[in-house]
Every structure is written in C-alpha cells, then in structure tokens.
Amino acid sequence: MPVVYIDVVLVVNLVMDFLILWATARLGQLPASPWRLLAGAGIGALYSLALLFPAGASLLLLGIKVLFSLLMVLATFYPLTWRRLIQVLVYFYLVAFAMGGAMLGGIYLTGSGGSLQVMGGALVVGPGLHYTWLLAAMAAAGVLVRWGTGWLKKNIWQQMLHLPVVISFGGRPLAVKALVDTGNSLRDPLSQRPVIIVEYSALQGILPPEIVKAYNGQGELDLENLAASLAASPWAARLRLIPFHSLGQDRGMLLGLRPDEVVVVTSERMIKIKEVLIGLYRERLSPEGSYRALLHPDLLEWSMSY
Template identity: 35%
Template sequence: MVVYADFVFLLNFIIDYLILWTTGKFLQLNSKKFRLFMGAGIGACYTFIFLIPSLTIVHILLTKILVSIAMVLISFGFIHLFHFIRMLATFYFVSFVFGGGVFGLQYLLQIDHEIINGIYIHHSSGSIVYLLFLVIAPVMIWLFSNKTYYSLRRKTLIQQDLVDVELTILNQSYQFKGLVDTGNQLYDPISRKPVLIIEAKDLTILPDVLQQAFDNRQFILDKFEQIADKIDPNWLSRIHLIPFRSVAKEMQFLLALRPDKVVIQNGEKRIETNKVLIGLDYGQLSIDRSYQAIIHPELLIAS
C-alpha cells in the first residue's frame, strides 16, 4: 500500500481547520486565524504518527484526547475550566459531524478507503479526483452543519418568544400560538391600539367574502369597496382599515377587526385585553406552522 503523506496531511489540515473554525463560530469566539492554523497543524501532524513504526505505541485514546486538548488550547486559549470544557465538548461534537459526513460521502461516491488505527486513509489512483474531494467534501459538510446549527438555533430562539393566545370574537373563541415580534410597531393611527397579525384562514367564523378583498396576501382597497355592501353589518362595524407604509412601497392598508377580547398566556403571566386590533393575513406566517400570529410587544404589558 502506498500512502501519499502530503494528501493525508492536507486533508486532515483542512478538516481540522474547519472543525476549529466552526467551533469558534458556534461559541462566538474571536480567535485569530494564525492560532486556528496552528491548532489545525497540530492535529494534522498527529496523523503522521502511524507512519512511524516506533511511535505507533503512543497511538492510543489518551494521546488523541491530549492532542485535541492542545488543539483547543492553542486555537482559543484558556479562560476558566467551565469555559474550556464547553469548548472541548463543542469541538468533539463538530468533529463527529464532520467525520461522519466525510465518511458518508466516501460511501456515497464509492471511493475506496479504510480506517487504520483510527486514521482515515484514502485509496485512489486518480489524484485529481481525490484532490477535488479533498477540497469539496469538507466545505460541503461545513455548509450543511453550519446551516443546520443556525436553523436549530433560530428555532430555539423563536420558541422562547412563543406565547399562547386566545381570541374571542362574536362569542367564538380561538386558540393559537403567537410569536412576540419586537419589530412589530404597528398601531391604529386613530385609536392608537396595537395591531396583532393573525392567519385569517384559521378564523373559520370570518365571512368568506372578506378573502375577495385580497390578492396574493395583499389587501386591495378597491376590491374591498366593491364587496363592502355584501358584508354582514355585525362584521362591518368591527372592521378597521389601518394605513401603513413598507420599504420602497406606496401607502398600503391592512384590514383589521376589533375583537371582544384577547388573552395572552406568557409563562405564568396571563394578560387579558380588548385594547387591540386583529390584522388579517390570508397567507402562512410560519413555514413550519410553529406559530399562527405575530404579537405586538406592547400587548405583553397590557393591563
């Protein structure tokens, strides 16, 4: 068996660098590039141990742990023990993701390889193909893991801002999840009531004729004027037209309703108010349906 030491070193260096860089990004650590290069270099150099027969005796789990500790210390330094343990645990987690990803791609592409004493070895007579894999595979794994991490992180942050909402209108009650959005500063200019946006399709009590005033989720004032005489007076008396201006667009209007009351359960805090308007959106606010309404932050301090 012929081992291309330069390829082995380069592959491991690239993967180790991406692992360390991703670890730093996940933990929001500010580490200089040359420290990451040094840390990755330590990891890549370790792979040469199995090429030296006299040193294979130190190729044990303890040595691997010590090398990983050295890589983390060199790359990020030491602040205190808890912080270091957190960095090391994240480093191992990212390593498992990268290692499993590269290993899976090798099987998917049917590239000949094997594991010798814990070291990943590639067999190939086509150096160009291997070089392409050397560059592309770690980058693909990094892009996938990075996107997955931030997607999970975003979902976790969103879940922290979700509240239970109960809407009562014309003696009909509806329960749904709402996302508290600090960027939502929409008020009715006349009553100064905050506006809560809800997916209108979930309100089965709404007159079907209201949807005719919308085109691709956008409320069209001209269409509303055409159907106004078809709306039941009980509903028409509850309707508010709220003007607003979005970026790079002319003045628009939001169709809103006056509810009987809205109850928001935020943890152990229960907030009940009728000083709110319900803006209608005939689309889907959340791709994964984790929430069905956008909550105005002022409602959380309503009395």
C-alpha cells in the first residue's frame, strides 16, 4: 500500500489541471483569466480525493470523473452554448490524453515511476520522486499550444472547408462557393474586421458601374481614383483600401467593401455575420472553379460557436 501525501497530491493535480485548462483555452481560442483557470484547476484537484474510494467502484469513479471534467470546463469557460461545450470538452480530453502520454513517457525514460501511481484517476505522489514526468507533461502542453491550433484547422476542419456563403449589398444577395483558407489572416487594418477574398467576377452583377468599369478595363487598377469616383455615391461609406502580402504579390492593395451581411451556410444552420469586409480580387482564385471566395478561418470558428 503506497504512502499517500494528500497535500502533495492536491498540489500536483492542481498544476496538471491548470496546464490542461490553459492548453484547452489556447487550442479553442477561448477567453479565460488566470483566476478562472485556477478555479477550474481547483475543482479538478479536488477530484484527486477519489483515491479514497474503494478500488472496485470503477463505474462510480468514471461517472465522477466525467462530472468533474464538466465542472472544470464550465467553471473556466462559462457561458458556453451546447455546441461549443462539446467542442471544448473534445479539446480538454485531447490535451489530457496528450499530457498523460507524455507523462508516462517521461516516467519510462527516467525509470522514476516507482513513486508515482494513478489511483481512481488521480496522481498519487510518493517520496523520492523525480519530477521529470511533470516537465514532460508541461512540454506536451507547450507543443499543443504552439502547433496544435494550426494542425486542428488544417486536418480536423478539412471536412468543413468548402462552404457556400451569401453576400448582400443594398438588399441584393448573391451566393458564392467559398473555401475556408487557414492561411488567410487578412484583416482591415482600421477596424480589424476579417476579410473574405472574393473574385470580382462572382459579384459583378451587384456592384456599381464605376467598379465594373474599372475591373473590366485593361492595365493596373487605380484604386485611389476609383474610390474618388465613388465619393459622392452611397457606396462611399462601404469602401476600404486593404493592404495585403499574398495572392501572388509581395505587396498590393485590395478594394474592400462592407456588405449588408454575410450568411455562412453550414450543414446545420445559416449564420449571419455583419462584422466582415469583402476584398475584391481581379483574378481567378481556383483554376478549376471549385470555389470563388476565400473565407477567413475566424468566421468558421464564429459559426461553430453559435
């Protein structure tokens, strides 16, 4: 029977749970103050008292473990919609499993597992333990935070990357096929609104004659003169000039337009978004024509948060 130091058990589990919740917040891009992270970790540390339960009560302990996980997430990230709660729990268990695997790897490599056991799902620390395993768990959390968000966007979201969007100007809606571009970080430098890059030809039918004439003409676009020609029209309040560093150019400018709204159509619902800009791109975005717009990845996250 191992010697159990309750105070050490609580502290170690508090540190581990704090790291798990911190990495979950970063992966899910969720706001969480240090105090709320600590509150959630405190609830998780209390679960370490599960080691007092009889070893045979496995089903009871499993239920308690799930309940405490839910309480930790709610204490840290409340309020959450049901959809967002499920997403956060997935992030939470992903981080927990990754850190647990790194911890076991650290124990195996150092041969220091004799003083550390898992009882009832909680870490039990004995005397003479080298904390290499804790460093391994911290490293795993750091790796997930540093590279995990990009990996999730690139791989887990691949099934949802093609979405139809409906763009409205002056009460005239137009639907286009959009690709969620994880490399599109373009924002309006003034308002910080995300930018949806759209082929000019896809919106040509609902744009004013001045823009149509300029984009159909030969040679380079003179966006400043174009903006001046629209100064007296209702479109003047919609105009932005957006600098960018991609789309085949080292530096360039896009004509940005503020729509009435953009509707992102997912498999489950239609999400209306107003805080967004449309950047007109003169060339084709897809050689095959499979999409005609590049959707900012933040808009997908917003649509998933509803």
